[in-house]
Amino acid sequence: MSEFTVELRDVVKRFPTPEGGEVFAVNHVTLQIRNGEFFSMLGSSGCGKTTSLRMVAGFEWPTEGEVYIEGRAMGHTPPFKRPVNTVFQNYALFQHMTVYQNVAFGLEMEGAGKQEIARRVGHALEMVQMTGMERRYPKQMSGGQQQRIALARAIVKTPNVLLLDEPLGALDLKLRKEMQLELKALQQKLGITFVYVTHDQEEALTMSDRIAVMSQGKVMQMGTPVEIYERPNCKFVADFIGTSNFMEGGVKSLENGRASVFVPILNAEVTGYAAENVSVGDEVAISIRPEKIRLADKAGLTQNCFEGTVVTTSYIGSDTRLHVDINGLTLKVWEQNKISSLDPAAYYTVGQKVWLTLFPENTLVLPKD
């Protein structure tokens, strides 16, 4: 068997538009999802997440390229012959069947015996903590409960891959957080591959082993949550995941993965980690996260250190969030309040002169999109 449970090779999906044109829902996507991994597809609305997932499930066929599941090319294999199961965003529970009948449906299709069905349905309901709900109809349950039944219905068939399309989208924040932990625990317990679609970056970061960040039908970056957050490979990802400050400039020199960039607005050179596809002479974006900028009253390094004026400050408890102006460029800076103090002098005030240090290891030099 292949190392990858699910693989998309150069997949394109075009839909005809009513105007007679075509829209690229998925544009040359290549993805490899490993066995047993919690893989998320993250992106804003309309970026092609659902379409990608539906092509794995078999509800849509790629216009070009190929989907592989467990090393087998899927071609036009219908959904009922694919070894994957789906949890739908709207749950899609059969309204005219009880919870028991809903969960048993997939097993019945396999031709399992009555006793085996009863045993496995019981087990699946136990996994999602819904024992005792067998005789209810979907309409007689809350959204969160329906969500669990939808999950039970999909895992009862013990698929190797579970596809989940924003399964927590309709739940309130608190329940969402609980379910995130539960889903993650369930995945580890079952040891199966989860392919999870979400537009919530926090959800993706907390749950996933790896994330594919998508935009306009393309995968922009694929990596672990730490890689995605700490080493975004382009301006889009740096902007989309978390918060970043950006400056523009041209690459002057490049050595050992470090780039020196002349930033006109600062009239100075800034050094930072160069992303892979950056070369000398490129117009680039410099990106640094607000919590990674060091503020001080005095100049620190001789390089990557600039004087600015505090424009706004807001105290939010754990942090103080400031806007600092350098030559008309406003940077966001988040200072963690590590020391408890009631003295106003312990905090920065508006109009105060400060020195900002952009440590080269925290500063990223990224290609402009």
Place this chain on the structure above:
Amino acid sequence: MNPYRRSLFIKIATVLVYAFLYTPIIVLIVFAFNSSRTNVLFGGFITQFGPLVMDGSTVVQSPCGPFHWFCELGKNAEVMNATKNTLTIAIISTLSSVVIGTMAALALQRYSFKLKPFSQLSLYIPIVIPEIVMGIGILVLFSQVFTFLNGAFNLAGDSRLTLGLPTVIVSHIAFSIPFVTLVVQARLQGFDKSYEEAAMDLGANELTTFWRVTFPMILPGVLSGGLLAFTLSLDDFVITFFTTGPGSTTLPIYVYGLLRRIITPQVNALSAVWVLVIFSIVLLIQKLQSRAA
């Protein structure tokens, strides 16, 4: 509290609407118990049981008592035959048009094809054009086809193709299909295809998906469509009039025939039974639907 005031005007209007709609039916049913043979005058109820005694055109005593005209109806072979024809036509045409109409509705929902806007529009045509035009059209069609076939196969005498029960059934199927399709389509409006996808995802093939998931979900629509087709077929006069032949008389045609001769309270008795049957069907379907929901 309901924020809407119930003014006197609304009350009066309501009573008037009910009076206007139901008085004819009530009068009709009351006259079914009329002791007078002439249907215009109400001669009081028949109160005495026993062998038939008549006084002029008034029934004084009957073996069935007040239900005299219902008994007469039961003995009337023509009525029984017409009833049999009507039910045969209604049942066959309902079943066929439900199957065809539902399939059409599903096709129009699922697929997009070149002639789709035209197909959708063509559903309304049989509904909006005057029934008499449709009746004449069907008659012309049948007579042309039959003339051709009789000539081509040298059919003569009894083996000749003529108008009869089959032609009535075919034309009833034809005019019922659009009604069924439109009713089922309305039900499909809010139908989310993710239910079918979920079934397939769980291992059901297309056929199983249809019978286990799609069909139960659209069943209320299919039942309403079927009920509509059934009642339309039961009381259709115009199209039946053009396509019926000897021996395939239906109840509406029979009653119309009676009206031109004498109207005895038998007609009322027949109508009363008819109203009762249709009313029961409607109640039944409503009960089924509310249970499904």
